[in-house]
Amino acid sequence: MPRLYVSLTVNGEPRELLIDPRRTLLDVLRNDLELRGAHRGCDSGDCGACTVLVNGLSVTSCLVLAADCEGAEVLTVEGVSADGQLHPVQKALVEKGGIQCGFCTPGIVMAVIALLENNRHLTEADVRLGLAGNLCRCTGYKKIVEAVLSVAEGAQ
C-alpha cells in the first residue's frame, strides 16, 4: 500500500506524517504521535472514548481517517490545559467526582469543550443530549453532568 504524506497541526504544533492511508486518526495519534489520552474503547464510534476536536468539531477519532486530516487542526486532551493548569472542564470533573476509572474522561473532556464552544449556556438537557455519545460505565453520569453544568454556569 503506497503511503501518503499528511501535514496537520496537533495541539498547536505542525506535524508531518507518512502513513498508510487506511489508518485512523486515533491509531496515528496513539501510535505515531504518542498521544495516548484518546482511548480506544470500541473502534466503531459507539463509546466516545476517542473523542478529539478536528477544526473545532468533536469527532470520534476511530472513525476518521488520518489521511482526511490534511491541513486540519487537531486538538486532543493533552492540548487543552495551558501552563500546567487544568482546563476548567477538567478541573470540574476532578473536583465534582466525575472521574472513576477515567478511561472515558478524555473523550468527555473534549466533547464538553466542543459543546461549550457552541453554547456557553448549556442546560441540563443540553448536556445530557450532548454527552449521549460518550459512554461511562463507572459514574452513572450524575457527577459528570453536575461538573459540566458548574462550568457552563460559571461561563454565563
Place this chain on the structure above:
Amino acid sequence: MGNVIGQRLPKLDAPDKATGRTVYGHDVRLPGMLHGRILYSRYPHARILRVDASRATKLPGVKAIVTAADNPKTKFGYGKDNTPLKGEVVRSLRDEVAAVAATDAGIAEEALSLIEVEYEPLPAVFDAADALKPDAPLIHPERGSNLFQRYNYFHGDLAAGERESEVVVEADYELPYVAHAAMETSVVVASFDHRGHLTLYSTTQIPFLLQRDLAEALGLEGSDIRIIQAAIGGAFGRGLDIYPFEPIAALLARKAGKPVRIAFSRYEEFLAAPVRQPAKVHIRAGVRRDGLITFRDVYALLDIGAYVSWGTVTPLVMMETTASLYRVPHVRFAADCVYTNNPITGAVRGYGNPQSTFFVETTMDRLAEALRLDPVEFRVLNANRPNEETPQGLKVTSCGLKECLEAVAARADVESGKSEVGGQMSEGERLTSHFPLPASHLRRGIGFASTLNVGGGARIYRSDGCGAMVKVDDFGHVSLITGSTEIGQGSETVLAQIVAEVLGIQVEDVNVFNSDTDVKPWDVGVHASRTTFIAGNAAHLAALDARRQLFETAAEMLKVNPEDLIAHDGKVMVAAQGQGSRGAGEQGSGGGRHPPSANDRPLSVELGRVVRARHFREGGQVILGEGWYDPPTKLVDKDTYKGNISATYGFGAQMAEVEVDTETGKVRVLRLVCANDVGRAINPMAVEGQIEGGAQMGLGYALTEEVIVKEGRVLNPDFLDYRLFTTADMPELETIVIETDDPQGPFGAKGVGEMGGTPTAAAIANAIYDAVGVRLTTVPMTPERVLKALDEKHSQLTLPEAHRDDQDAS
C-alpha cells in the same frame, strides 16, 4: 472525626486521568513489543482434525505462532477444565485454537486468516435443561455429566412454613447474559527477562492469585512471575479469574523471545470475556396473615458455559439473598450449575445478587399486594435488625435496612406523604412529583426494593486478608504500599485518607503503591465490595504501627512519653492534658485529637525530622509500619453452606418512579432514589459515585442490557446493539447515604461497591406493576416484553381505561 475522614475529596488519580497522562494497560509499550491475535473456533462444539499454520508462518512480520502443541500439560481455571489453546475439541465459539504474534496487529490478523483448521462438528447443547438430559452431548466427557455443581441449602421447616402461610405465591424467572462492558477492553502484555522470569502487565483484579494460576498454566514457579497492573479502565468482576488470553500472551512471548501484547477488540470482549450467567429460577414464598414472611423456596438452573469460572459460585450469593434478606424462618435454596456450549460465565458486579434480588424483591411485592399491605411497611416489618444472626449464620452487626427503606419511602411522594401503592393501578394524580402529568397512554408508578450485600469482605478462599505497609521518608512524605487494587472505584484515595487521618497529614501527602506484586504485600483481590473494609483495616493497622514508631523516636527527641504524643498537621506534638494516645482506643486517630493550645508550651517536631533522627544515628531504623487484616469470618460449611462469610453486611433500598407507554411498551425511569447503609462514608463523594455507577448498571440490567446468545453465538457484540444507559437515558438520580458506624470497619466504614445496582431491576419491575398492573419476570424489561405482558393482561382482563369508560357511561 478529624481532618480527612468524611471529607468529599477528589480522587488522587483524577487529574492525571483528566489530562491523558494516566498509563492504562492499552498504553503500555515495551521495546520490540509484538502484537498478538487469537484465532477462535468456528464451531460451538467440534473435534479439531488438523491445524496447519505453515502458510501463516511464512507471512513477513509473523514472529511466533502457538497452538495446543505449545500448551503445558496442566489444566487451569476454577474447575481445572481449561487450557490456553484447544487441541482436540472446541467446546464454544470463544475457544482459542491458535494465536499469532507479529510486528503489527494487522499482520497478526492477516496471519490468522492463513491458519487452516479442519473441524468435525459435534452435536452441541445450548440450554442448561437440555444439557441435563441423559442423551445430551457431554461437554467434558471425562466428567460423565454436564452437571458441574449442585447447591442444596435449607434452614427451618419448609412444610411448617407452608402451613403457617396465609398467602403463597410462586413464579418463574428468566435471567439473561450480561456483559461487564468496562470501557477499557481486556489487555495483557507479557515479557520474559534473561532469567526466564515473566512480567505480565495485566487488567487483573487478583494479581497474587493470578501469579499462582499462571504458574500452574505455564509450568512455571509463582516466584518466576511478576504481575504489574497498569491503570485499569474498569473491571466489575471481569478480572477475577485467569482466562486463556493471559497464558497465550506468555506462550507467544516465550516463543518469540519478545514482549507480546494482546488487546481485545470490543467484539472480542463480548465474545471471549466472561459474562453474567443466565439462569432460570422458580420461587415459591409465603406470608402469614400478620405480614411476617414464612418461607422461601428457590430453585435456580444456571448455564455456566463450556468451562467453569466464578459463574459457578454465584449461587452462594443468590442463596444469601434468598435466605437472609429480611427475616425468613424457613428457606430452601437449590441450584444446579450446568455446562453447555455457550460462552463462559464469570463474576460480574453484584455476583448473583442482582439476579436474586430481582426474584426475591418482586416476590415480596406480590406478597404485600396479596395481603393489601403497604410495600414499605411490609418490608420494614420483616427487615433485618442490628446485632442479630440470621438462620444462615450471617452475623449482622450494624444494620440500617429500616432507615434505608424509610429514607426512600420519604422521597416517594414528598408532598402528600405516603403514597398508596401495592397493586393499585396508578391514577397519575397520586404522584405529586414535579414531572408533568402524562398523556393518557402513559402510566406512572412507583416501586421499592431492598438489598443485602457483604460489606466486610467475603471469605471464599481460606484467607480473606490484605497486607499493607506505611513508609515515612526523611522528607516526611508517606507511602502506603497496599495489596489492594485500584479499578477506578477510588480505593487509592480512601486508603490514603485512612493513613492521613492516623498520621495527621493531608491526603495529598500520601502516595499509594498498589500495582506490582514484587512490591506490594499479599491480597486476595478486588471483589465482593471488600477493599474499603479489608484493605482499609490493613492500612489503618499499618499507619498505627508507623505512628507508634514515629512516637517512639519523637518521644526521645521531645523528652516525653510516647503516650503523650499526637500526630497533627504534619508534626508529632505533645498533646494537651489528657489528649495523648494513652488510653485512647486504637480505632481513634491521633489526628482527631486537639493540638495543645497556644498557652501550652508548644512542643512538636516535623515528621521528616523524626525520620531523619531515626536514620542518622547508631543503630538506626526506618519508619515502616506493617498491617495485615483478615476478618473474623468463616468459610461457609461445605455441606450446609452456613456460616458468617463476611464481617459485616451492607444494606440498601431503592425507590423507582417509572412511566410506562402502554402503546409502545417503553419504560422510562423518571426517578431513582438510592439509600445505602455504608457504615460510615470515609469519602461521601466516592460513596455516592459507587452507588450512582451501580445504579447505571442496575438500570441497564432492568431495561436494556442483554448479551443475546443464539446457538452459542453472541448476536450483539457491540455498543450499538448492547445498550448501556447513556446520559440521555439516565433518570433523576438521588443518593442517600445512611451511616450506622460499623463496629469493625475502618472508622466505621463498610463496603458499598456492589449495592448500587442490586435492587434496581426489582424496584423498576415493582414500579411497572404499580403503573400498569403487569408483573415482569424477565429482564431486561424491553418494550417488546412489556407490550407482550400488557397484551396478555388485556386478553384476560378489561383495560382500566375501558373499565373507567364503562363506569362513566353508567
